[in-house]
Amino acid sequence: MYEFIHTGLPYRIVFGPGQLSSMADELTQLGVKRPLLIVSETDSGLLTAARNFLGDVPYTEWTSVAQHVPIPVAEAAVAEAVSQAADGIVTIGGGSTTGMGKAIARRLGLPILAVPTTYAGSEMTPIWGETSDGRKVTGRDARAQPRTVIYDVNLTLTLPAALSAASGMNAFAHCAEATFAPGQSPMNTSFAVEAMKNLTRGLPIVMSEPDNLDARGEVLLGACLSGVVLASAGISIHHHICHVLGGMYNLPHAELHSVVLAYALQHIERASPGTLSYVGEALNVDAADAPAAVRNLTRELGLPQSLSEIGMKESDITDAVTPLVESTANDLTPLSPAAARDLLNHAVHGQDDWFER
Numbered sequence: 057m058y059e060f061i062h063t064g065l066p067y068r069i070v071f072g073p074g075q076l077s078s079m080a081d082e083l084t085q086l087g088v089k090r091p092l093l094i095v096s097e098t099d100s101g102l103l104t105a106a107r108n109f110l111g112d113v114p115y116t117e118w119t120s121v122a123q124h125v126p127i128p129v130a131e132a133a134v135a136e137a138v139s140q141a142a143d144g145i146v147t148i149g150g151g152s153t154t155g156m157g158k159a160i161a162r163r164l165g166l167p168i169l170a171v172p173t174t175y176a177g178s179e180m181t182p183i184w185g186e187t188s189d190g191r192k193v194t195g196r197d198a199r200a201q202p203r204t205v206i207y208d209v210n211l212t213l214t215l216p217a218a219l220s221a222a223s224g225m226n227a228f229a230h231c232a233e234a235t236f237a238p239g240q241s242p243m244n245t246s247f248a249v250e251a252m253k254n255l256t257r258g259l260p261i262v263m264s265e266p267d268n269l270d271a272r273g274e275v276l277l278g279a280c281l282s283g284v285v286l287a288s289a290g291i292s293i294h295h296h297i298c299h300v301l302g303g304m305y306n307l308p309h310a311e312l313h314s315v316v317l318a319y320a321l322q323h324i325e326r327a328s329p330g331t332l333s334y335v336g337e338a339l340n341v342d343a344a345d346a347p348a349a350v351r352n353l354t355r356e357l358g359l360p361q362s363l364s365e366i367g368m369k370e371s372d373i374t375d376a377v378t379p380l381v382e383s384t385a386n387d388l389t390p391l392s393p394a395a396a397r398d399l400l401n402h403a404v405h406g407q408d409d410w411f412e413r
């Protein structure tokens with residue numbers, strides 16, 4: 057029997073190759089006349105593209121962007137927005153750039169036009185995250201939800217293949233988890249399964265043909281849907297594990313999700329057989345084989361297979377056990393101290409025997 061609550065979010069999506077050219081018109085539709093343009097100083101190609109299409113719009117540039125939105129940087133950007141009397145925000149870049157826009161939007165109540173250029177999915181969510189003294193705080197705020205999102209596949213062509221694969225698996229993780237997270241609903245599951253199929257079809261082609269626009273478009277659509285379901289269904293044990301490890305050991309966001317996902321899924325499947333039926337459906341395997349199929353996909357994409365490859369050491373394991381137990385306590389399949397240690401031991405070393413049935 058179906059029984060669910062589904063809350064739709066207010067956003068407009070403009071999707072297609074070359075759609076960055078609609079940026080000035082979309083700003084007009086939003087009623088924004090003096091935007092603050094946020095682009096990372098490292099993404100000079102994106103900055104040039106944004107300048108071209110903003111044309112006569114009077115805007116101010118902000119190029120100081122860092123992973124996980126350091127609060128002092130966010131507060132400096134807020135001061136700039138106030139001093140320039142900005143009435144809206146344009147972000148063009150990955151999840152870090154979108155995150156900077158959200159930090160300003162939630163403090164000043166300004167609308168965001170987001171142009172994502174990775175597959176993080178943040179642009180479709182009201183979820184914000186900021187860091188101070190090495191501690192990441194996250195929350196939900198309707199003011200952080202971008203009002204208009206332009207997906208221009210042409211902008212993703214410069215995303216290096218390895219980064220594309222890791223970012224795409226980050227999107228896959230949002231989708232996999234949405235099929236059993238607290239806000240799971242038939243709508244979210246439909247989007248999530250389709251998005252996992254988009255990502256599974258597109259990512260291997262992007263690896264071998266990074267200029268293949270159709271494959272890039274397939275992955276970008278998967279990323280868009282992954283953000284939708286992340287916002288609506290919420291997160292579960294996989295994300296809780298990643299938040300703990302990412303925060304404690306400053307591990308790269310997308311790669312961390314990519315390594316942990318298969319290990320977390322195998323724990324879930326053992327503790328609650330059948331939970332992964334939709335992940336299995338997307339990958340065309342039984343639920344019990346879904347974790348190994350995810351593992352094989354990450355291997356096919358040439359992604360790291362162990363946490364040690366991305367910076368976590370064996371000597372870090374003991375300290376992480378209690379935080380993992382605490383952070384997963386309310387999940388469908390919580391980690392006991394023994395299970396947390398076991399999972400970490402296998403994931404740090406990248407051991408394949410974890411996936412034996």
Ligand code: NAD
Nearest residue numbers: 124150151152173174176178181183211212214215309310
């Ligand atoms: P990122 O934004 O840090 O970008 C990774 C790298 O890719 C950067 O060096 C960037 O300059 C480069 N880059 C971006 N687009 C490019 C392009 N088209 N061509 C070439 N290089 C490009 O990483 P990310 O994985 O996109 O985002 C990670 C951040 O997003 C984390 O802080 C994470 O917590 C956050 N996030 C938030 C949500 C949310 O809903 N709030 C969801 C997912 C991720």
